[in-house]
Ligand SMILES: Cc1cc2nc3c(=O)[nH]c(=O)nc-3n(C[C@H](O)[C@H](O)[C@H](O)COP(=O)(O)OP(=O)(O)OC[C@H]3O[C@@H](n4cnc5c(N)ncnc54)[C@H](O)[C@@H]3O)c2cc1C
């Protein structure tokens with residue numbers, strides 16, 4: 001047992017005061033990832049700063065006609081929020097594809113962005129892992145890597161980001177609001193998570209002590225033409241082998257705007273602007289979707305056990321775009337039909 005102190009600040013400024021300048025402190029929200037990591041000795045905080053009582057639980061309209069989601073809004077509350085169901089069903093579908101109802105009740109929006117990889121070696125302190133202990137090596141390269149990344153990898157780390165919600169947020173071009181010792185700032189979702197490079201220990205571009213306060217969705221939610229497909233080993237309660245968030249704005253048969261992001265394939269949610277540009281202004285056809293999938297998987301490289309992900313992701317992209325274009329009902333909209 002590693003001793004730690006526990007504080008439950010009532011205000012953001014108090015939380016920041018406790019969290020700034022103390023590298024051994026950790027913020028805790030729902031605790032569904034952090035506590036697990038503490039149990040297996042991967043995280044050893046000297047102080048836990050419980051931010052779960054801070055006033056960051058509201059979902060409200062944002063200045064640009066979008067929606068501002070407080071960092072402590074629980075995943076389940078978000079998935080069933082009327083404005084999310086109506087305007088951003090892609091977000092609801094992605095959340096409901098993840099974890100279990102009990103976990104979603106505890107898991108927070110901010111915590112979901114900051115959850116760590118599910119690479120088994122990262123959780124196993126008996127094995128080398130550059131993310132857990134920089135400079136020790138990567139056990140997944142040349143090891144068991146069926147669930148690992150095929151895009152954006154480095155010689156240091158081939159881990160994936162495990163979130164479903166983040167894939168939808170990447171596709172929708174959300175913004176992350178943070179506050180830290182030097183004040184508030186907004187981070188475009190594309191700039192929030194990092195590729196491993198030579199510093200796989202850093203998952204995001206958050207600075208020390210910063211707290212995520214909200215995630216803002218832009219006005220366009222692509223409610224009429226969207227799909228979140230998650231392919232996994234079990235039908236539920238499993239992380240993605242591959243997932244795809246596809247969102248289209250259709251004008252007749254023409255794709256006026258396209259969004260495409262993949263999960264389970266890279267160290268961060270993998271949005272593909274080149275494929276989006278290739279789709280824009282074109283008539284939706286199977287050939288066009290196949291071309292977009294080729295673009296999305298350009299440069300993909302397997303590591304042995306996970307080679308299958310490249311073909312799987314390619315097919316998943318084609319299926320997601322096809323379903324999105326047809327307006328195929330998703331779990332949320334099905335709920336209304338049934
Ligand atoms: C068995 C299991 C299955 C799961 N399956 C899925 C799945 O299929 N898909 C999926 O997407 N997720 C899945 N999850 C992950 C789950 O969604 C995350 O654990 C959860 O979203 C984390 O939120 P939390 O509030 O519990 O974070 P915590 O565990 O409290 O915190 C996680 C990290 O975020 C930091 N943190 C939290 N909030 C803030 C903040 N506001 N500002 C700064 N730092 C912060 C903490 O310091 C910590 O480092 C699963 C989890 C488990 C245990």
Ligand code: SF4
Pocket residue numbers: 117119120121122128129130131132137138139140141156157158159200
């Ligand atoms: S893939 Fe990354 S997290 Fe997994 S063992 Fe290698 S360095 Fe560690």
